[in-house]
Amino acid sequence: MPSDEELEGVTLRVYLALMKEDKPVGPRDIMRNVDLSSPSVAYRHLQKLEDLGLIEKDRYGQYAITQRQSIRGHVWIGRRLLPRLVFYSFFFMGVLSIEVVIVATRLLIKEPLQYDFVLLVTVTAVATLLFLIEGLLLLSKLKNGQTA
Numbered sequence: 001m002p003s004d005e006e007l008e009g010v011t012l013r014v015y016l017a018l019m020k021e022d023k024p025v026g027p028r029d030i031m032r033n034v035d036l037s038s039p040s041v042a043y044r045h046l047q048k049l050e051d052l053g054l055i056e057k058d059r060y061g062q063y064a065i066t067q068r069q070s071i072r073g074h075v076w077i078g079r080r081l082l083p084r085l086v087f088y089s090f091f092f093m094g095v096l097s098i099e100v101v102i103v104a105t106r107l108l109i110k111e112p113l114q115y116d117f118v119l120l121v122t123v124t125a126v127a128t129l130l131f132l133i134e135g136l137l138l139l140s141k142l143k144n145g146q147t148a
Contacts, residue, residue, distance in 0.1 A: 007052070007069060010034070014045040015069070016142075018055060019079050024062030073138065081142060086135035092128040099124055 007015060017033040018025065025033075030042040046063050049055045056066045074081045099121045106113055 007054075007071070010036070010041075011045045011048050012071075012142075013144075014042065015049055015054060015065075016081060018049070018063060018065050019068070019081070021064075022079075024058055024060075024064040026062050030063075071142075074142070083135045083138035083142070085131050085138060089128055089131035089135055092124055092131060096121070096124045096128050 013034045014030055017030055020033075021029075027039040027042040027046060030036070030046065031039050034042065036042050036045075046055065046057075050057060050063070054065065054067050054069055055063045057063050068076060070076075071081060073084055075084055075087065099117075103113065103117070103121060
Protein backbone atom coordinates (compact mmCIF):
# COMPACT_ATOMS: atom_id res chain seq x y z
CA MET A 1 0.00 0.00 0.00
CA PRO A 2 1.46 3.38 -1.00
CA SER A 3 2.23 5.94 1.67
CA ASP A 4 0.81 9.46 1.67
CA GLU A 5 4.26 10.77 0.72
CA GLU A 6 4.21 8.74 -2.52
CA LEU A 7 0.77 10.01 -3.46
CA GLU A 8 1.05 13.80 -3.40
CA GLY A 9 1.52 16.77 -5.68
CA VAL A 10 0.91 16.24 -9.38
CA THR A 11 0.73 12.46 -8.93
CA LEU A 12 -2.19 12.91 -6.52
CA ARG A 13 -3.90 15.29 -8.95
CA VAL A 14 -3.49 12.71 -11.74
CA TYR A 15 -4.89 9.99 -9.46
CA LEU A 16 -7.91 12.17 -8.56
CA ALA A 17 -8.51 12.97 -12.24
CA LEU A 18 -8.52 9.24 -13.01
CA MET A 19 -10.95 8.63 -10.14
CA LYS A 20 -13.39 11.18 -11.56
CA GLU A 21 -13.42 9.43 -14.93
CA ASP A 22 -15.88 6.64 -15.50
CA LYS A 23 -13.78 5.10 -18.26
CA PRO A 24 -10.12 4.44 -19.04
CA VAL A 25 -8.23 7.51 -20.28
CA GLY A 26 -4.93 8.16 -21.98
CA PRO A 27 -2.04 10.48 -21.16
CA ARG A 28 -3.40 13.29 -23.40
CA ASP A 29 -6.72 13.27 -21.55
CA ILE A 30 -4.89 13.45 -18.22
CA MET A 31 -2.68 16.24 -19.55
CA ARG A 32 -5.79 18.29 -20.38
CA ASN A 33 -7.72 17.43 -17.20
CA VAL A 34 -4.84 18.17 -14.84
CA ASP A 35 -3.45 21.06 -16.91
CA LEU A 36 -0.01 19.54 -17.44
CA SER A 37 2.58 20.85 -19.89
CA SER A 38 2.85 17.72 -22.07
CA PRO A 39 1.63 14.13 -22.45
CA SER A 40 5.06 12.89 -21.36
CA VAL A 41 4.63 14.58 -17.96
CA ALA A 42 1.23 12.90 -17.63
CA TYR A 43 2.77 9.59 -18.70
CA ARG A 44 5.48 9.85 -16.03
CA HIS A 45 2.88 10.30 -13.28
CA LEU A 46 0.71 7.54 -14.74
CA GLN A 47 3.74 5.24 -14.63
CA LYS A 48 4.33 6.14 -11.00
CA LEU A 49 0.70 5.28 -10.17
CA GLU A 50 1.01 2.04 -12.12
CA ASP A 51 4.19 1.15 -10.19
CA LEU A 52 2.28 1.77 -6.95
CA GLY A 53 -0.39 -0.68 -8.12
CA LEU A 54 -3.19 1.89 -8.10
CA ILE A 55 -3.89 1.89 -11.83
CA GLU A 56 -3.33 -0.38 -14.79
CA LYS A 57 -2.82 0.15 -18.48
CA ASP A 58 -4.99 -1.71 -20.99
CA ARG A 59 -3.89 -2.95 -24.40
CA TYR A 60 -4.99 0.34 -26.00
CA GLY A 61 -2.70 2.44 -23.79
CA GLN A 62 -5.57 3.70 -21.63
CA TYR A 63 -5.33 3.83 -17.84
CA ALA A 64 -7.97 2.94 -15.27
CA ILE A 65 -8.11 2.78 -11.47
CA THR A 66 -7.58 -0.67 -9.97
CA GLN A 67 -7.40 0.29 -6.31
CA ARG A 68 -8.96 3.11 -4.31
CA GLN A 69 -6.29 4.59 -2.08
CA SER A 70 -7.25 6.11 1.24
CA ILE A 71 -5.82 9.56 1.88
CA ARG A 72 -5.17 10.58 5.49
CA GLY A 73 -7.86 12.92 6.83
CA HIS A 74 -10.14 12.44 3.81
CA VAL A 75 -13.17 10.31 2.93
CA TRP A 76 -14.24 8.98 -0.46
CA ILE A 77 -17.83 9.84 -1.38
CA GLY A 78 -18.46 8.07 -4.65
CA ARG A 79 -15.66 9.26 -6.91
CA ARG A 80 -14.93 12.43 -4.91
CA LEU A 81 -12.49 12.84 -2.06
CA LEU A 82 -13.61 15.19 0.72
CA PRO A 83 -11.86 16.29 3.92
CA ARG A 84 -13.21 14.64 7.06
CA LEU A 85 -13.38 18.08 8.75
CA VAL A 86 -16.23 19.07 6.42
CA PHE A 87 -18.34 16.26 7.87
CA TYR A 88 -17.49 17.38 11.40
CA SER A 89 -18.75 20.85 10.48
CA PHE A 90 -22.00 19.29 9.21
CA PHE A 91 -22.44 17.53 12.55
CA PHE A 92 -21.97 20.77 14.48
CA MET A 93 -24.24 22.56 12.00
CA GLY A 94 -26.99 20.07 12.89
CA VAL A 95 -26.44 20.61 16.62
CA LEU A 96 -26.41 24.38 16.07
CA SER A 97 -29.70 24.28 14.17
CA ILE A 98 -31.35 22.38 17.05
CA GLU A 99 -29.98 24.93 19.53
CA VAL A 100 -31.28 27.82 17.39
CA VAL A 101 -34.76 26.24 17.33
CA ILE A 102 -34.65 25.97 21.12
CA VAL A 103 -33.59 29.62 21.44
CA ALA A 104 -36.34 30.74 19.04
CA THR A 105 -38.93 28.71 20.95
CA ARG A 106 -37.86 30.23 24.26
CA LEU A 107 -38.00 33.73 22.81
CA LEU A 108 -41.48 33.11 21.37
CA ILE A 109 -42.87 32.04 24.71
CA LYS A 110 -41.04 34.96 26.33
CA GLU A 111 -38.93 32.77 28.57
CA PRO A 112 -35.58 34.31 29.52
CA LEU A 113 -32.46 32.78 28.03
CA GLN A 114 -29.96 31.34 30.45
CA TYR A 115 -26.37 32.50 30.19
CA ASP A 116 -24.95 28.98 29.97
CA PHE A 117 -27.22 28.11 27.04
CA VAL A 118 -26.16 31.23 25.14
CA LEU A 119 -22.55 30.24 25.78
CA LEU A 120 -23.28 26.74 24.48
CA VAL A 121 -24.81 28.12 21.26
CA THR A 122 -21.80 30.41 20.79
CA VAL A 123 -19.30 27.57 21.25
CA THR A 124 -21.23 25.37 18.81
CA ALA A 125 -21.33 28.18 16.24
CA VAL A 126 -17.59 28.76 16.56
CA ALA A 127 -16.87 25.01 16.26
CA THR A 128 -19.06 24.82 13.15
CA LEU A 129 -17.28 27.74 11.57
CA LEU A 130 -13.78 26.49 12.43
CA PHE A 131 -14.39 22.97 11.11
CA LEU A 132 -15.96 24.35 7.94
CA ILE A 133 -13.11 26.78 7.26
CA GLU A 134 -10.43 24.16 7.93
CA GLY A 135 -12.28 21.62 5.79
CA LEU A 136 -12.54 24.05 2.89
CA LEU A 137 -8.84 24.93 3.22
CA LEU A 138 -8.00 21.23 3.05
CA LEU A 139 -10.25 20.87 0.01
CA SER A 140 -8.39 23.67 -1.77
CA LYS A 141 -5.06 22.06 -0.88
CA LEU A 142 -6.33 18.75 -2.24
CA LYS A 143 -7.18 20.39 -5.55
CA ASN A 144 -3.57 21.58 -5.71
CA GLY A 145 -2.31 18.06 -4.99
CA GLN A 146 -1.30 18.55 -1.36
CA THR A 147 -2.45 16.14 1.33
CA ALA A 148 -1.14 17.82 4.47
